[in-house]
Amino acid sequence: MVTLGTKIDAPTTRGPVDSRGYRIFRVVNTVVLLGVVVVTLYPFLNIVARSLSEEAYIIAGKVTIVPRGFDLTAYKLLMSDAMFWTNYRNTVVYTVVATLISIVLTTCYAYVLSKPQLKGRPFLIGVALFTMFFSGGLIPNYVLVTSLGMKNTIWAVVIPNAISVFNLLVMKAFFESLPSELEEAAAVDGLNTYGILLRIVLPLSKAIIATMVLFYAVSFWNSWFTAFLYIDRQDLLPVTVYLRNLIAGATSAESAAADADKVQAAATLQAVTIVLTTLPILAIYPFVQRYFVRGVMLGAVKG
Amino acid sequence: MTSTLRPPPPAPPSSPQQAQSPAPRSPRRRRSWRQALRRDWQLYSLAVLPLLFFLVFRYLPMIGNIIAFRRFKPGGSIFGEYWVGLRYFRMFLSDPTFWEVFTNTLVLGTLTLLFCFPLPIVLALLLNEVRARRFKRFVQSVSYLPHFLSIVIVAAMVMQLTSIEGTANQIVSLFGGDPVAFLQKPEWFRTIYVSSEVWQTVGWGTILYLAALTTIDEDLYEAARIDGAGRLRQTWHVTLPGIRPTMVTLLILNIGSFLAVGFEKILLLYNPLTYPTADVVSTYLFRMGFQSSNFSYAAAIGLFEAVIGLILVLSANVISRRTVGTSLW
Numbered sequence: 001m002v003t004l005g006t007k008i009d010a011p012t013t014r015g016p017v018d019s020r021g022y023r024i025f026r027v028v029n030t031v032v033l034l035g036v037v038v039v040t041l042y043p044f045l046n047i048v049a050r051s052l053s054e055e056a057y058i059i060a061g062k063v064t065i066v067p068r069g070f071d072l073t074a075y076k077l078l079m080s081d082a083m084f085w086t087n088y089r090n091t092v093v094y095t096v097v098a099t100l101i102s103i104v105l106t107t108c109y110a111y112v113l114s115k116p117q118l119k120g121r122p123f124l125i126g127v128a129l130f131t132m133f134f135s136g137g138l139i140p141n142y143v144l145v146t147s148l149g150m151k152n153t154i155w156a157v158v159i160p161n162a163i164s165v166f167n168l169l170v171m172k173a174f175f176e177s178l179p180s181e182l183e184e185a186a187a188v189d190g191l192n193t194y195g196i197l198l199r200i201v202l203p204l205s206k207a208i209i210a211t212m213v214l215f216y217a218v219s220f221w222n223s224w225f226t227a228f229l230y231i232d233r234q235d236l237l238p239v240t241v242y243l244r245n246l247i248a249g250a251t252s253a254e255s256a257a258a259d260a261d262k263v264q265a266a267a268t269l270q271a272v273t274i275v276l277t278t279l280p281i282l283a284i285y286p287f288v289q290r291y292f293v294r295g296v297m298l299g300a301v302k303g
Numbered sequence: 304m305t306s307t308l309r310p311p312p313p314a315p316p317s318s319p320q321q322a323q324s325p326a327p328r329s330p331r332r333r334r335s336w337r338q339a340l341r342r343d344w345q346l347y348s349l350a351v352l353p354l355l356f357f358l359v360f361r362y363l364p365m366i367g368n369i370i371a372f373r374r375f376k377p378g379g380s381i382f383g384e385y386w387v388g389l390r391y392f393r394m395f396l397s398d399p400t401f402w403e404v405f406t407n408t409l410v411l412g413t414l415t416l417l418f419c420f421p422l423p424i425v426l427a428l429l430l431n432e433v434r435a436r437r438f439k440r441f442v443q444s445v446s447y448l449p450h451f452l453s454i455v456i457v458a459a460m461v462m463q464l465t466s467i468e469g470t471a472n473q474i475v476s477l478f479g480g481d482p483v484a485f486l487q488k489p490e491w492f493r494t495i496y497v498s499s500e501v502w503q504t505v506g507w508g509t510i511l512y513l514a515a516l517t518t519i520d521e522d523l524y525e526a527a528r529i530d531g532a533g534r535l536r537q538t539w540h541v542t543l544p545g546i547r548p549t550m551v552t553l554l555i556l557n558i559g560s561f562l563a564v565g566f567e568k569i570l571l572l573y574n575p576l577t578y579p580t581a582d583v584v585s586t587y588l589f590r591m592g593f594q595s596s597n598f599s600y601a602a603a604i605g606l607f608e609a610v611i612g613l614i615l616v617l618s619a620n621v622i623s624r625r626t627v628g629t630s631l632w
Contacts, residue, residue, distance in 0.1 A: 029429050119336065137609050144359075193346050
């Protein structure tokens with residue numbers, strides 16, 4: 001791995017004095033963890049450097065994490081491709097619509113499942129849980145979606161994966177943790193179930209809903225296979241499939257190894273597409289990371 | 304909130320068969336159902352759309368698997384035309400390619416389990432020993448990052464890193480070797496696949512362990528120290544038993560998805576040159592279905608895969624309940 005001599009010593013020592021062996025371990029540990037950081041970040045830096053480099057330097061195998069021969073041609077090339085922007089817009093539209101549908105369905109069902117006294121509740125939970133361990137499989141799903149006439153429509157992308165059982169369990173666990181007195185009081189005041197959900201429960205659940213929106217949005221933003229499977233028209237594809245087609249083309253070109261220039265142009269273009277597709281996620285990542293962590297742990301309690 | 308993966312004690316009877324039992328047989332039962340409906344119809348109404356979703360997009364495809372036993376015509380009935388019995392199953396069981404991809408699946412699944420299951424535990428233990436808060440948070444944030452990337456992006460990164468002029472070959476030539484077209488070589492595929500899985504999943508995998516680690520009672524460490532246990536023995540006798548329920552739960556889940564090894568990633572990374580090691584059951588099924596239009600044959604393979612997955616998860620669950628007392632439900 002990487003040898004970085006930096007060592008970060010803890011500012012305070014608590015408890016009994018550490019043994020010599022443990023002090024050595026702490027230094028090694030810091031080095032190992034820095035190694036993990038470097039290995040994790042390297043591919044990102046490499047891609048950014050490649051996207052900004054001149055092709056000649058990439059061909060010569062000279063690009064690592066510093067751009068060589070600063071060059072924005074590939075960015076200009078991609079930015080002027082109308083199809084890239086069409087597909088990028090599709091990704092945004094699909095993500096927004098799919099997340100909306102998913103949130104509504106998941107919230108409704110999770111709320112129902114969180115009512116301990118409800119008759120038939122174990123059955124309703126079982127319906128969802130069973131799908132975690134057994135699924136119909138690729139072919140029957142494809143046959144179904146096709147026969148519903150959803151091919152080449154937005155619905156093929158947004159409906160078949162509308163409810164994630166994991167997210168459902170996270171929300172259910174959260175609703176169960178809410179004090180029931182509030183809802184009972186609201187019921188006494190004459191609010192019906194819908195009113196209680198909309199005016200009492202949801203305002204208390206802003207944090208969990210934000211987490212769920214993030215969970216769903218990221219998974220829909222990143223998804224490519226459903227679109228790849230159900231959408232043939234290029235102007236309806238999301239940007240992930242645009243990138244997939246780009247790399248699929250590049251590999252076949254590479255194995256042919258005929259036109260070296262074209263391969264390299266494709267490599268830079270790939271790097272640029274990766275950068276532009278990842279950018280939104282990287283931009284929000286520092287702010288949303290803790291919501292994800294919290295959501296995962298909440299799910300684990302009842303998972 | 305930050306509790307471990309403990310089996311929920313008042314476990315809801317989660318198997319549908321068991322839950323279906325309130326069949327409207329006895330009149331008393333029926334009356335109570337009518338009461339429940341009258342009292343809670345608004346709640347039930349909220350469940351209608353989600354139930355419809357599960358019914359149509361989860362359970363209908365399960366039933367749709369009967370095309371594995373029937374002749375299927377594209378464009379015809381989604382349940383096929385006429386019965387052919389176990390013909391398609393016999394076909395793939397006697398198909399040498401199937402056994403080749405089955406072996407590949409087992410090898411890739413085992414390798415993934417071998418690396419992607421223990422490494423998050425190791426990383427979590429290492430992070431747990433860090434005292435500089437800021438540094439710990441920084442390492443965590445960075446290591447979670449790959450989890451948020453699309454598989455397409457990960458695959459594209461892998462391709463760039465392993466390309467002729469990429470980083471991997473820069474290292475090779477640093478040691479005086481000749482550039483290798485890694486993704487065209489069957490002998491390299493497993494290494495590439497497993498490393499990219501490790502890169503993408505290990506950091507995120509630590510979250511549950513780190514949460515479990517915070518719930519371990521400090522007094523246990525104190526007691527171990529008084530008994531003269533060093534750091535290593537404290538880890539062995541206190542820390543590891545403390546996160547065992549989490550470990551077992553995640554192991555069961557990992558075993559359940561054993562056969563479904565990274566279908567999407569392999570689909571993006573493999574090519575005919577690497578089929579000898581890269582082709583797995585799910586990708587073979589995909590090609591049979593969509594490139595050879597042999598839907599019934601592919602459905603038969605898919606059903607086989609799903610049933611084995613279910614059996615694996617159920618038996619892992621039973622074994623762990625009998626041996627260590629932890630189970631999913």
